[in-house]
Amino acid sequence: MPEGHTLHRLAAEYRQLFGGEPVRVSSPQGPFAAAARRLDNQALTSTEAHGKHLFLGFAAVGWIHVHLGLYGKVRFGDGPAPAPVGQLRLRIATDDHYADLRGPTTCELISEVEKKAVHQRLGPDPLRPDHTGDAAWQRISRSGTTVAALLMDQKVLSGVGNIYRAEVLFRQGLDPRMPGRSLSRAQWDGIWADLTVLMRDGVRDGWIDTVRPEHMPQAMGRAAREDAHGGEVYVYRRAHQPCLVCGHPVSTETHAGRNLFWCPACQPPG
DNA sequence: TGCGCATGCCGAG
């Protein structure tokens, strides 16, 4: 489930399992093998996430920059790592733990300067305490692009994917197709504040759960509501099903190549 | 068993 909360969880888990100590680094297949040899037996000194980007810092060498894309996954395990199976891009291991990275869009060794350049092309991240929504507002308030597209533009705002986009706009009662420039400052502040809450919950829980208790269907047990994305949501992938608040069927359309979901009654135009 | 789709992103046109 690679939206921003996933990467912040990964940064914390890599830090917890491997931080401060020398680690074995290997890349059994693929173009990262030479870089892995340079990192092998170096200490992992820091980890951080910005939006959907993960950075693993080795002070003596540089940073591993990871982007999971749509398919990438990290699996952590206890004990000595088993023999690698299949396409394994990056393994970090000690005698006690291992972490296997598969299928990422990006896994590269970069310098401090290159890392800065990545940060500079990303918008503020609601999960980073040192970020505010101001820079995003500067872009959004002057744009004729839809709010739906702006929220997914990582140069404007980082860490929000299709689920958080759909859910925050529902919770704020905003039509996803309204242009950024017709959003009020108060509405933007509401989006940013709500994203901060929702995404922090996502980091804490490991899944995206956005439905307020008063809207939770009584009949739904925990097992039943944990579907492909993990938690319970208002509109994401609930096309044609009744809105949990008003009962109107949830709408869907392809918008800029991605599936968009909203309730036309709770999120009216204008 | 194989198909289509998916929470992302890029480059070509």
Added chain:
DNA sequence: TCGGCCTGCGCAA
């Protein structure tokens, strides 16, 4: 705006 891509899942056949 579209196709492509590194994977994994649910579903139909």
